[in-house]
Amino acid sequence: MIKKERLFTPGPTALHPAVQAAIARPILHHRTDEFRGVFRDCRAGLKTFLKTSDEVLILTTSGTGAMEAALINVLSPGETMLALVAGSFGERWAALGKAHGMEVQTLEAPWGEAVSPAAVADALQKNHKIRAVFVQLNESSTGAMHDVKSLASLVRERPDTLLVVDAISGAGAIALETEAWGVDVVVVGSQKALALPPGLAFVSVSARAWERIEATKSPRYYFDLRREKKAQLEGESAFTPAIAHVVATKAALEFVASIGGVDGLVKNAGMLARMTRAAAHATGMPLVAPRDHGDALTALYAPPGLESGAIVKALKADFASTVAGGQGKLKGKILRVAHLGYYDTTDILGLIATLEIELQKLGHKFELGKGVAAAQAAYLEGARA
Amino acid sequence: MIKKERLFTPGPTALHPAVQAAIARPILHHRTDEFRGVFRDCRAGLKTFLKTSDEVLILTTSGTGAMEAALINVLSPGETMLALVAGSFGERWAALGKAHGMEVQTLEAPWGEAVSPAAVADALQKNHKIRAVFVQLNESSTGAMHDVKSLASLVRERPDTLLVVDAISGAGAIALETEAWGVDVVVVGSQKALALPPGLAFVSVSARAWERIEATKSPRYYFDLRREKKAQLEGESAFTPAIAHVVATKAALEFVASIGGVDGLVKNAGMLARMTRAAAHATGMPLVAPRDHGDALTALYAPPGLESGAIVKALKADFASTVAGGQGKLKGKILRVAHLGYYDTTDILGLIATLEIELQKLGHKFELGKGVAAAQAAYLEGARA
Numbered sequence: 001m002i003k004k005e006r007l008f009t010p011g012p013t014a015l016h017p018a019v020q021a022a023i024a025r026p027i028l029h030h031r032t033d034e035f036r037g038v039f040r041d042c043r044a045g046l047k048t049f050l051k052t053s054d055e056v057l058i059l060t061t062s063g064t065g066a067m068e069a070a071l072i073n074v075l076s077p078g079e080t081m082l083a084l085v086a087g088s089f090g091e092r093w094a095a096l097g098k099a100h101g102m103e104v105q106t107l108e109a110p111w112g113e114a115v116s117p118a119a120v121a122d123a124l125q126k127n128h129k130i131r132a133v134f135v136q137l138n139e140s141s142t143g144a145m146h147d148v149k150s151l152a153s154l155v156r157e158r159p160d161t162l163l164v165v166d167a168i169s170g171a172g173a174i175a176l177e178t179e180a181w182g183v184d185v186v187v188v189g190s191q192k193a194l195a196l197p198p199g200l201a202f203v204s205v206s207a208r209a210w211e212r213i214e215a216t217k218s219p220r221y222y223f224d225l226r227r228e229k230k231a232q233l234e235g236e237s238a239f240t241p242a243i244a245h246v247v248a249t250k251a252a253l254e255f256v257a258s259i260g261g262v263d264g265l266v267k268n269a270g271m272l273a274r275m276t277r278a279a280a281h282a283t284g285m286p287l288v289a290p291r292d293h294g295d296a297l298t299a300l301y302a303p304p305g306l307e308s309g310a311i312v313k314a315l316k317a318d319f320a321s322t323v324a325g326g327q328g329k330l331k332g333k334i335l336r337v338a339h340l341g342y343y344d345t346t347d348i349l350g351l352i353a354t355l356e357i358e359l360q361k362l363g364h365k366f367e368l369g370k371g372v373a374a375a376q377a378a379y380l381e382g383a384r385a
Numbered sequence: 386m387i388k389k390e391r392l393f394t395p396g397p398t399a400l401h402p403a404v405q406a407a408i409a410r411p412i413l414h415h416r417t418d419e420f421r422g423v424f425r426d427c428r429a430g431l432k433t434f435l436k437t438s439d440e441v442l443i444l445t446t447s448g449t450g451a452m453e454a455a456l457i458n459v460l461s462p463g464e465t466m467l468a469l470v471a472g473s474f475g476e477r478w479a480a481l482g483k484a485h486g487m488e489v490q491t492l493e494a495p496w497g498e499a500v501s502p503a504a505v506a507d508a509l510q511k512n513h514k515i516r517a518v519f520v521q522l523n524e525s526s527t528g529a530m531h532d533v534k535s536l537a538s539l540v541r542e543r544p545d546t547l548l549v550v551d552a553i554s555g556a557g558a559i560a561l562e563t564e565a566w567g568v569d570v571v572v573v574g575s576q577k578a579l580a581l582p583p584g585l586a587f588v589s590v591s592a593r594a595w596e597r598i599e600a601t602k603s604p605r606y607y608f609d610l611r612r613e614k615k616a617q618l619e620g621e622s623a624f625t626p627a628i629a630h631v632v633a634t635k636a637a638l639e640f641v642a643s644i645g646g647v648d649g650l651v652k653n654a655g656m657l658a659r660m661t662r663a664a665a666h667a668t669g670m671p672l673v674a675p676r677d678h679g680d681a682l683t684a685l686y687a688p689p690g691l692e693s694g695a696i697v698k699a700l701k702a703d704f705a706s707t708v709a710g711g712q713g714k715l716k717g718k719i720l721r722v723a724h725l726g727y728y729d730t731t732d733i734l735g736l737i738a739t740l741e742i743e744l745q746k747l748g749h750k751f752e753l754g755k756g757v758a759a760a761q762a763a764y765l766e767g768a769r770a
Binding site for chain 2: 264344
């Protein structure tokens with residue numbers, strides 16, 4: 001039987017065909033006017049994507065490198081940071097802070113929930129030394145999202161505190177108004193909603209954050225955003241960029257523009273998420289984040305008695321579809337299905353139908369087709385709205 | 386919303402990614418040892434694909450050109466031919482014969498049915514002048530298939546009659562044992578089960594047919610198979626071939642080998658066809674060829690009161706999926722969904738789910754999800770078998 005490889009993971013996501021074509025073009029030299037034009041177009045497009053007039057820098061690194069760049073540029077060793085920890089990516093903020101000698105304070109939420117703005121307000125009130133708050137827009141390990149708008153409004157009341165948002169997997173799937181909300185630093189990865197391969201990250205920096213960055217004393221070289229800003233305002237990166245990825249980023253941004261911009265991408269993810277949640281309910285798979293879910297992915301508990309890893313393996317073996325299992329304390333318990341990026345209704349209906357087949361084969365009792373029917377009904381309701 | 390372009394038409398079909406990569410390679414020159422190697426590999430692979438040790442020629446033409454080549458090489462003007470007409474492609478055999486001054490006798494079946502071997506036996510008995518019988522393995526306009534094995538056995542009893550099979554859309558989706566059954570000429574198109582773009586056709590020729598071809602008096606130049614055979618035995622085509630297509634054909638044949646050869650491809654189409662027929666039954670869409678259906682495609686009548694063109698348009702508008710409508714006398718009445726080529730279970734489940742959505746939107750009364758459930762059950766039954 002033919003089995004087409006399909007990635008339904010919350011990064012890397014499926015490549016857009018225009019990205020595939022662009023990345024395979026002959027390589028440009030990065031110190032040429034031709035490439036500078038492409039680079040400037042990308043930086044302008046990324047500002048539109050993040051809804052900000054702040055500078056957006058293009059870094060050749062994976063998302064974690066850009067998180068580290070954000071952290072060491074806004075904090076000096078020994079300074080106090082508050083990390084909101086709602087899953088394994090929240091833990092990463094704390095680990096990065098510790099690695100660089102920061103005073104790390106954490107606010108934890110049970111996995112599947114978000115840290116509430118009220119808890120953050122309380123923490124900020126109690127500790128005036130907090131120089132920056134670090135949070136995920138979307139916590140990829142659980143599918144929960146944080147209320148970044150409310151968090152930004154809290155943080156902006158304090159002149160000496162910055163808000164740094166890991167929107168690596170959230171941007172383009174969950175609403176984010178960088179400038180209107182007043183988010184100081186946003187980090188985005190290429191291999192998520194933008195349907196690019198991994199290798200690039202994008203960082204927006206507010207005027208307030210630039211002031212801080214100029215004064216920060218953390219040792220930094222490759223990730224020195226001052227150096228990057230200077231170079232990138234001239235249409236170049238400080239060091240050799242992943243040239244083919246930059247060329248492909250322009251194609252990716254054109255794809256996003258073609259479906260109504262980032263709002264179109266967010267709307268698309270929202271529809272697929274509603275369809276998937278409806279199917280989960282109909283087939284008896286509880287949501288990991290029933291209250292705080294975002295639309296970048298849906299995390300589902302395996303039905304009672306089933307190990308989620310067995311479902312992941314069966315989907316791959318029988319249909320060549322890859323969904324993600326659980327991380328950390330959710331390992332073996334959950335499945336994660338991506339909605340961010342280049343996925344459409346037909347994709348998610350096909351995935352739900354094959355997932356039903358595997359649940360049936362593994363002995364879960366439910367009526368075949370019910371998950372698809374619920375997803376179809378959600379689509380029809382959404383299309384009418 | 387994101388809408389991925391998906392072709393579910395019985396040609397052209399979806400390209401295999403390895404074909405896409407191969408066809409985009411720098412062009413080779415066709416009078417070089419490198420290209421001759423590729424050309425020889427393709428001809429050898431095509432013999433395996435058609436299950437024959439007969440020579441298979443590669444022609445740069447669409448399928449109709451290869452049908453014409455077959456006809457004018459085995460018949461001289463004024464000779465008598467029998468065309469089995471079970472749909473619009475059967476009519477094409479008759480039209481080609483008339484265009485070249487042949488004495489055309491036809492045996493017609495109602496659209497949706499095949500011409501029976503018994504009727505052919507009777508016709509052959511009554512007219513000893515018939516020099517060749519022309520038939521479709523798969524009649525793409527209705528999804529009916531002919532019993533080529535029985536027809537070959539009838540024709541081989543007559544030393545002066547050849548059997549010419551248009552397997553353009555049938556080969557790789559329906560069993561075909563060219564040599565074992567004794568089929569004299571088989572015509573295949575590139576844009577069908579082999580997941581290539583249109584532009585090439587492949588013609589196998591038996592020893593018996595070569596004798597005839599040497600003696601035939603029809604005027605011919607580009608389509609002179611004698612000239613092609615001479616060139617192709619040396620690893621070249623007589624005229625400039627569609628070079629990139631030939632390179633891609635090698636990739637396509639490697640893909641076929643990777644799924645167990647032509648039998649794997651036929652098995653795959655069979656599974657998708659059974660799933661689609663089950664869904665058709667469950668959603669109240671009668672089959673066009675309930676008895677004589679092949680597995681290259683499924684042709685379905687629109688539910689009572691619906692015009693099939695409206696369903697085709699809606700699927701394209703809402704989901705960017707293209708299925709074929711009806712041709713000739715079935716125009717506006719039927720849908721045709723392809724199974725030949727590079728399609729998998731997830732594809733067909735996604736298509737059935739979106740087709741259900743459109744039927745619901747157009748007012749057809751049925752329980753949403755029932756078609757998918759029937760297809761899932763057919764898959765599970767097939768996977769157990």
